[in-house]
Amino acid sequence: EPEVTQTPSHQVTQMGQEVILRCVPISNHLYFYWYRQILGQKVEFLVSFYNNEISEKSEIFDDQFSVERPDGSNFTLKIRSTKLEDSAMYFCASSVLGLTRGGDPYNEQFFGPGTRLTVL
Amino acid sequence: GENVEQHPSTLSVQEGDSAVIKCTYSDSASNYFPWYKQELGKRPQLIIDIRSNVGEKKDQRIAVTLNKTAKHFSLHITETQPEDSAVYFCAAPQNFVFGPGTRLSVLP
Numbered sequence: 001e002p003e004v005t006q007t008p009s010h011q012v013t014q015m016g017q018e019v020i021l022r023c024v025p026i027s028n029h030l031y032f033y034w035y036r037q038i039l040g041q042k043v044e045f046l047v048s049f050y051n052n053e054i055s056e057k058s059e060i061f062d063d064q065f066s067v068e069r070p071d072g073s074n075f076t077l078k079i080r081s082t083k084l085e086d087s088a089m090y091f092c093a094s095s096v097l098g099l100t101r102g103g104d105p106y107n108e109q110f111f112g113p114g115t116r117l118t119v120l
Numbered sequence: 121g122e123n124v125e126q127h128p129s130t131l132s133v134q135e136g137d138s139a140v141i142k143c144t145y146s147d148s149a150s151n152y153f154p155w156y157k158q159e160l161g162k163r164p165q166l167i168i169d170i171r172s173n174v175g176e177k178k179d180q181r182i183a184v185t186l187n188k189t190a191k192h193f194s195l196h197i198t199e200t201q202p203e204d205s206a207v208y209f210c211a212a213p214q215n216f217v218f219g220p221g222t223r224l225s226v227l228p
Contacts, residue, residue: 042165043209045216053155056216108154109213110165 002026004094004112010065012118014081021115023092032075033093033109034067036060043091049075082119089114122147122215126208132225133200141222143210144192153186153193156209158221166208168195200226 001010005024013019025032036044049067066078070102075094092112123146133139142167143153151172170177170184170193183196197204205226210219210226 042220043211043218045218048216058216108166108169111165113163 004058004110006090006093006112007114008115009113010116010118011087012120014082015119019079019082021079021092021117022091022113023077024073025075025092025094026110027073029094029096029110030098031055031095032069034077034096035091035093035111036088037091037114038088046077055108064110067072078104082117086118087117087119089116121215122150122211122212124212124219126210126216126222127220128222129220130223130225132227135200135202135226135228137200138170139195139197139200139204139211139224141195141208141224142192143194143219145212146191147212148174148188148191149217150212150214152214153184153214154211155182155184155195156211156218157206158209159206167208197224200224202226202228 004026007022026075028080030050032049035043036046037043044060045058046061047067049055052069068076077094091114093109095109125144132200133138142164154169157167158164168177168179168182168184170186172188175186181198184193195208198217205224207221207223209221
């Protein structure tokens, strides 16, 4: 069964450094998402992406964050200047159809295994 | 914005007993309601979902019931087993909001 994959599984970085988290969504999926989960807390939405552009983003997704689909398979999340509070598990997800606000058809999201980001 | 709450936050049951977790949401336009199971250090995995045109859905030992008028839906696990121990999240995914989670412990 196809799965979403993420690399690396664990990333340790110094505060102020840039990090890029990588995801390979399921191949026939069109919608991609990033979530984060601070240890012991709930899953929080960051951004959704479709047709090479951001379709939705949360308040967490500020100017320090960016997403990109650099080729036909990878989907990346970049944090330009990491802060201590960026330490969390970052999950990528994908779906065939879209999650959109306000009642459009929903399709199941498949989550990747996550990247644990530790900012020192 | 959407507000999603879960009760209880922790739940301990004896193996073989039933467990029920309730989720409330605020946006009456929501029409899709999933439950995810997350084991320690792993990804959230969809275990059951329901759409607003039905009131109940069952898959073996797991069921979800929906009360759209009251804006809540519940996860029911029967004949619990130790491997059911995990954190369970409900979500209102059309608003990208997850609930705070319920930690279920099944005691042997």
